[in-house]
Amino acid sequence: MTVIRVIVAGTVGAGKSTFVQTVGEMGVVCTDRLATDETALLKPTTTVAFDFSRVHLSPDLSLHVYGTPGQYRFNFMWEILMQQAQLCLLLVAAHRPQDFESARKILAFIQQRSASRANCAAPLPIVVGLTHTDCPNVSMPAAVMAALGYSNPYHQPPLVTVNPHDKASVLQALTVSSGLASVS
Amino acid sequence: MAINTEKLSYILQTFVSTTADIQGAAIVTPDGLPLAANLPGGMDEERVSAMSAAMLSLGERIGVELARGTIDRIAVEGTDGFSVLTSCGADAVFLVLANKAAKQGVLMLEIKRAVSELKLVLG
Numbered sequence: 510m511t512v513i514r515v516i517v518a519g520t521v522g523a524g525k526s527t528f529v530q531t532v533g534e535m536g537v538v539c540t541d542r543l544a545t546d547e548t549a550l551l552k553p554t555t556t557v558a559f560d561f562s563r564v565h566l567s568p569d570l571s572l573h574v575y576g577t578p579g580q581y582r583f584n585f586m587w588e589i590l591m592q593q594a595q596l597c598l599l600l601v602a603a604h605r606p607q608d609f610e611s612a613r614k615i616l617a618f619i620q621q622r623s624a625s626r627a628n629c630a631a632p633l634p635i636v637v638g639l640t641h642t643d644c645p646n647v648s649m650p651a652a653v654m655a656a657l658g659y660s661n662p663y664h665q666p667p668l669v670t671v672n673p674h675d676k677a678s679v680l681q682a683l684t685v686s687s688g689l690a691s692v693s
Numbered sequence: 694m695a696i697n698t699e700k701l702s703y704i705l706q707t708f709v710s711t712t713a714d715i716q717g718a719a720i721v722t723p724d725g726l727p728l729a730a731n732l733p734g735g736m737d738e739e740r741v742s743a744m745s746a747a748m749l750s751l752g753e754r755i756g757v758e759l760a761r762g763t764i765d766r767i768a769v770e771g772t773d774g775f776s777v778l779t780s781c782g783a784d785a786v787f788l789v790l791a792n793k794a795a796k797q798g799v800l801m802l803e804i805k806r807a808v809s810e811l812k813l814v815l816g
Contacts, residue, residue, distance in 0.1 A: 538758070540750035542723040555724050558747040558754075582725060582743040 513690045514573045515683065516590045517560075518615055519600030520608040521579035522551040524640040524673035526560050528600065529576035531679045533562035539576075548580070555579070559586060564683070572683055581611070584618055591623050596690040597635045598682070600671070601653055604644035609656035616657055635666045636686040642670050700814045701729035708807045714795035715803070716774070719788045720781065720811060721745050728785060745788045749778050766804075775800065781808050782815050 517525045530537050540558035548555045560576030575590050577583070591597065597619055601612045616635070623633035637657065639650060648656075650668055659665035667689065671682040705718045709731045719730035719738065725746030727738045752767040769776040774792040777800065781787040787808055791800055 538754060540747070540754055542725075542746065542750060544724050545722045546724065546726055548724070557723070557725050557743070558751045578743075578747075580725075580743070582739045583747065585740065585744060586747055 510569050510571060512571050512573055513596060513687050514575065514594045515596045515598055515686065515690070516587070516594045517574060517576045517598050517600060518587060518619060519577075519579060519638075519640075520602065520605075520611045520615065521548050521555065522605070523579065523600035523602045523608075523612075524671075525576040525579065525600055526556050528598075528638075528640075528671070528673040528679055529560040529562050529574050531673055531676050532564050532572075532574045532683070537562040546580070557583070559590060564680070566680070566684055566687060570687070572687060574683070579611075579615075581614065587615070587619060588622055591619060591633060592626060594623075594633060596686055597623070597633050598638050598686055599635055599657075600638045600640050600673070601657070602641045603639045603647040603650075603653060604641045606648050606652075606656070609648075609653065613657050634689040636682075636689060637666055637668045638671045638682055639668065640671055640673055643672070696728070696816070697814055698729055701811065702731070704807065704810055704814065705729050705731040708803070712803050714800075715789060715791050717790040718807070719745065721786050721788065722784065723749070723786060733790070741788065745778055745786050749780065749786050752778070766801075777801075777804060779804055779808055782812050785811070785815055787811060 517528055519525050538561040540556055541554040542557045544555040556578045563573045565571050577587050577590055599616055602608055654665050669682045669685050672678040701720055709715050709718050717732040719741055720728045721742035723746055725743035727742040730738045748767055752764050756762055756764040767778040777789045779787045789804055
């Protein structure tokens with residue numbers, strides 16, 4: 510049995526917790542608390558440690574999915590979770606261009622820290638997941654990638670569109686992404 | 694009624710300066726934002742707050758999932774001292790940093806006293 514550990518990163522309200530809950534096959538761990546900062550304008554609660562659930566993609570492939578908190582003050586959690594991760598799915602809400610800058614910062618943090626992981630020489634493979642694509646005023650995928658700092662279309666991570674509420678869509682995104690995981 | 698942050702800061706300051714072997718204290722929201730803090734130099738208030746919230750929520754989760762009931766406190770004991778997290782009503786978490794010389798009994802009693810004082814201000 511191969512286990513791939515995936516971390517789901519991204520800005521506040523991108524759909525990370527929903528994604529993890531939708532994955533949930535057998536019980537989900539979540540650490541939601543009432544939001545008191547600007548997050549409260551978007552949603553009532555926010556993740557403060559991590560969300561966890563798992564799914565079997567095939568009889569011999571199991572994915573452990575860890576959802577991270579979105580606010581930058583929780584970057585120590587990103588660091589802890591990425592130590593053992595083999596793949597990072599960065600969720601970006603396509604209808605909130607004002608959040609692209611924070612997404613870019615999260616991406617930079619993960620790329621920089623994952624390059625110096627103690628137990629692993631290779632940087633963490635990253636997949637960008639676009640969410641909220643059914644909302645009005647969505648940005649084009651190319652514009653999102655450019656905002657994340659990928660200006661060259663030939664040198665950018667894979668992009669998937671995902672609806673975190675829809676199980677089929679979530680599994681599809683995980684199946685595509687898991688092909689890239691650096692399984693040792 | 695608005696929370697009197699000055700009073701919170703004053704309680705923390707008194708607590709840290711008058712209690713032996715205590716090096717710092719902070720009171721934070723359950724989603725990891727500082728309400729008031731009195732921490733050793735070099736410790737970032739925001740980061741400490743976020744860590745406290747993450748730790749307490751995981752502890753509470755362990756309490757539920759592993760059937761340990763409601764969590765009174767979480768203590769981290771290291772070679773250089775203690776870090777104790779105590780829930781302080783529904784809207785706040787109290788963090789105390791103490792050095793290795795601290796007597797645990799005294800520490801817990803002092804924390805209990807400070808918590809009841811803080812709760813009055815938090816309302």
